[in-house]
Amino acid sequence: MKKQTQKPIDKEKIEIRENFQAVLLADTYVTRLAPITKEIPKCLLPVANVPLIEHTINWLEANKIYELLVVYTSHSQKIEQYFSQRDKSSMKIQLIHAHDAKTVGDALRELQYKGVVYGDFLLCYGDMVSNIKLQSAIKHFLWKKKENSLNIMTAILKKSHPFDSNRTYQDDDFAFVVEKQSGDILQIENINKEDYFELNLERLKVSKGAALGQKIHYNYLDNQIYICSLDVLKAFQENFTFNSFREDFMKELLTAEINEEKISSYIISDSEYALRASDPRLYYKINQSVIKRYTYPFTVNKMMAYQKQNILNQDFNIFMGKTTKIAHSTVIGNNSCIGDATQIGDNTNVQASVIGKNCNIGSNVQIQRCIIQDNVIIEDGTIIKDSIICNHVVIKKNCIVKEGSILSYNVITKQDITLPEYTMATTFEYDKDLIEENQEESSKLFEKGVIYAAQLFIQNEAMLGYNQHEIIKNYEDVDDLVHEEKEGSEEDIGQREDAIFQQLAEDIRQIIQEALNDPPKTDHSIVEIHNLKVAENTEGWRCIQVFVPEILNGLIVKFKASANPQERIGHIKTLLGNWNKLFRKFVHSDEDSLIFISEIEQFCITHKDFYDFLHIFLQLLFQNEILTKEYILNWVNERRNQSNDDQKHFLDLVILLLLFISLYLSFTMLIGIYYPQSKSNYFNELQILEAQTGIWQQLKGAFHYFNTSEFSYFYYLLVQRFYRMVGIR
Numbered sequence: 001m002k003k004q005t006q007k008p009i010d011k012e013k014i015e016i017r018e019n020f021q022a023v024l025l026a027d028t029y030v031t032r033l034a035p036i037t038k039e040i041p042k043c044l045l046p047v048a049n050v051p052l053i054e055h056t057i058n059w060l061e062a063n064k065i066y067e068l069l070v071v072y073t074s075h076s077q078k079i080e081q082y083f084s085q086r087d088k089s090s091m092k093i094q095l096i097h098a099h100d101a102k103t104v105g106d107a108l109r110e111l112q113y114k115g116v117v118y119g120d121f122l123l124c125y126g127d128m129v130s131n132i133k134l135q136s137a138i139k140h141f142l143w144k145k146k147e148n149s150l151n152i153m154t155a156i157l158k159k160s161h162p163f164d165s166n167r168t169y170q171d172d173d174f175a176f177v178v179e180k181q182s183g184d185i186l187q188i189e190n191i192n193k194e195d196y197f198e199l200n201l202e203r204l205k206v207s208k209g210a211a212l213g214q215k216i217h218y219n220y221l222d223n224q225i226y227i228c229s230l231d232v233l234k235a236f237q238e239n240f241t242f243n244s245f246r247e248d249f250m251k252e253l254l255t256a257e258i259n260e261e262k263i264s265s266y267i268i269s270d271s272e273y274a275l276r277a278s279d280p281r282l283y284y285k286i287n288q289s290v291i292k293r294y295t296y297p298f299t300v301n302k303m304m305a306y307q308k309q310n311i312l313n314q315d316f317n318i319f320m321g322k323t324t325k326i327a328h329s330t331v332i333g334n335n336s337c338i339g340d341a342t343q344i345g346d347n348t349n350v351q352a353s354v355i356g357k358n359c360n361i362g363s364n365v366q367i368q369r370c371i372i373q374d375n376v377i378i379e380d381g382t383i384i385k386d387s388i389i390c391n392h393v394v395i396k397k398n399c400i401v402k403e404g405s406i407l408s409y410n411v412i413t414k415q416d417i418t419l420p421e422y423t424m425a426t427t428f429e430y431d432k433d434l435i436e437e438n439q440e441e442s443s444k445l446f447e448k449g450v451i452y453a454a455q456l457f458i459q460n461e462a463m464l465g466y467n468q469h470e471i472i473k474n475y476e477d478v479d480d481l482v483h484e485e486k487e488g489s490e491e492d493i494g495q496r497e498d499a500i501f502q503q504l505a506e507d508i509r510q511i512i513q514e515a516l517n518d519p520p521k522t523d524h525s526i527v528e529i530h531n532l533k534v535a536e537n538t539e540g541w542r543c544i545q546v547f548v549p550e551i552l553n554g555l556i557v558k559f560k561a562s563a564n565p566q567e568r569i570g571h572i573k574t575l576l577g578n579w580n581k582l583f584r585k586f587v588h589s590d591e592d593s594l595i596f597i598s599e600i601e602q603f604c605i606t607h608k609d610f611y612d613f614l615h616i617f618l619q620l621l622f623q624n625e626i627l628t629k630e631y632i633l634n635w636v637n638e639r640r641n642q643s644n645d646d647q648k649h650f651l652d653l654v655i656l657l658l659l660f661i662s663l664y665l666s667f668t669m670l671i672g673i674y675y676p677q678s679k680s681n682y683f684n685e686l687q688i689l690e691a692q693t694g695i696w697q698q699l700k701g702a703f704h705y706f707n708t709s710e711f712s713y714f715y716y717l718l719v720q721r722f723y724r725m726v727g728i729r
Helices: 052-062 076-085 104-114 134-147 230-238 245-255 280-291 300-306 432-437 439-445 455-460 478-485 490-517 519-536 540-561 565-578 580-586 590-606 614-623 629-639 645-662 679-691 695-702 708-725
Strands: 021-025 067-072 092-097 121-125 128-130 151-159 174-179 184-190 214-217 220-228 262-267 274-276 311-314 318-321 336-338 349-351 366-368 383-385 424-426 446-448
Touching (some): 021 104, 052 067, 052 128, 067 104, 076 092, 104 230, 104 245, 121 128, 128 220, 128 280, 134 151, 134 220, 174 220, 220 230, 220 245, 220 262, 230 245, 245 262, 274 280, 280 300, 280 336, 300 318, 519 540, 519 580, 540 580, 540 590, 565 580, 580 590, 590 614, 590 629
Parallel strands (some): 021 121, 067 092, 151 262
Antiparallel strands (some): 121 220, 174 214, 184 262, 311 318
């Protein structure tokens, strides 16, 4: 009897259960953002003036995950208070207090003990911002699990060169040994701890004579987002030595001799984003990523809307609260976000920084690459660079706050002082003995607050370095590093760029669809599209090819609902008027205009209801000062030697338009669609037009590239068309 072969499983047909859960670890059980996290949970720190955890919750909701378990240990009252005051959402949120947990392992054991997870789940951290499309990743995990029940977990990874600035010092220096065909992870090693590592030959052993190939990846970044089965929680429950997820659980699972369980990998695209605020440098970087829209669709505007905060968006990624007051002589640089009710004095310069609500910034202040939270007072003449300033801090006149400094909550400096690099200050009583040891130095700098004693250790660990040299200081040849960053064939680079643009195009289409469904959002959508283009450094003409057909799609339903020419023209006029600002931002050159008109032309060919309306679009765009006569003439010049019927038809329409533009005639509706009540008036207009002195010279000037016979033919054709359209035979 022949053995039946199992049919391959179609990944796309796999269904995700409606109550798929996410587990969010609100505690990270590390202190790299101390002393801030001595007073507030890291997940409640603001990113672009919105709490970190809100970014994560909105990301999960957008990925159709509606059940969330928030596991927390420290600052329990603040966590509980936050969620009790938070507006209700479609997501069911359950708080799990792991009272005595000291590690991630303890928290997961508590979760298993309470029995609140009832199936496969997603594990992530509360200090993360991401836009990863989780549905595909979850389907990949379920598919792997259906193929082999021993697949108990999928790790979501991203390609990232070893010195990528998104990596944390030490923690992200992992090598992954991956099976080529299946993508299963066979071994992981922290290469920062040892000069080398040995392959686990037992794990790599060939099974039943099948060919097995492995790759060692130094360029994978673990996003620390895991899709797990219940077996993962059971493993933590059975082994109390598991404290960390990667170093203990994953490594043990992959090295144990008798264990056959598997971990698969899922590699996200270059356009997908995930980053944890693991240290001050990455905390600042996440803020900038949100401002620069790398986290689209979770942008500043959208996140502020969730929080019911009023925000105005200007070009070059500058966001300001509606009630913010800024002196005329103040400069706000690119990639900055300033909250509501903040006041900034004369001759102040703010560059690439986030400033919270209700702050009072004096005159002649310099703020560069900083995060300044709410209710902060910065007096005149102060300079702050690359630092974090927390709520209710007061920095007195003429102070200098140097790179890497952290002033935690309620600290007050003295006047005319300089804080050295990596200064950390707090009002939190962390250790009375250590506070007394530092009291003399603290009293020289602060009216309220003391130096945080752990700052020396953290400085030595380079955890507060805002420039990448802190991380690569032992790298002998920076040129080699540059080479590492650019490594890859031209074909690989091209493929990555195409993937990024495809994601950009998808984002633009989604923005336009939302605006077409909700027209008041159009102005905001225009800003988002422009800033996406700037953020990805994409050519304008490529964006034109995406947004023109998508915008015009908004007319299809309206055209089908009404065959009345005047109503259809009205719909076109309204639509183009709504998007006029977007067209102005992108149509700047002959090349732009040719592509712009060609996209409209192609739309009119594809959708026959629009076949006789190309000249309507161009006339309205001319009136709105998007297209000039020269732009339209250039398009005609491109098309005049093309012989297909569609091109001839459109040339007929457009040259009719150009004829009247050139003669400066103004009609209330465009000829060819408008049906006048008094035909004789238009007949008189035509007689006057044909009798004008110098008409042939003027027309030849407009159509200088036609020879006499060509021009005579087109002029005859247009006049005859005019007669027909107004009903004169």
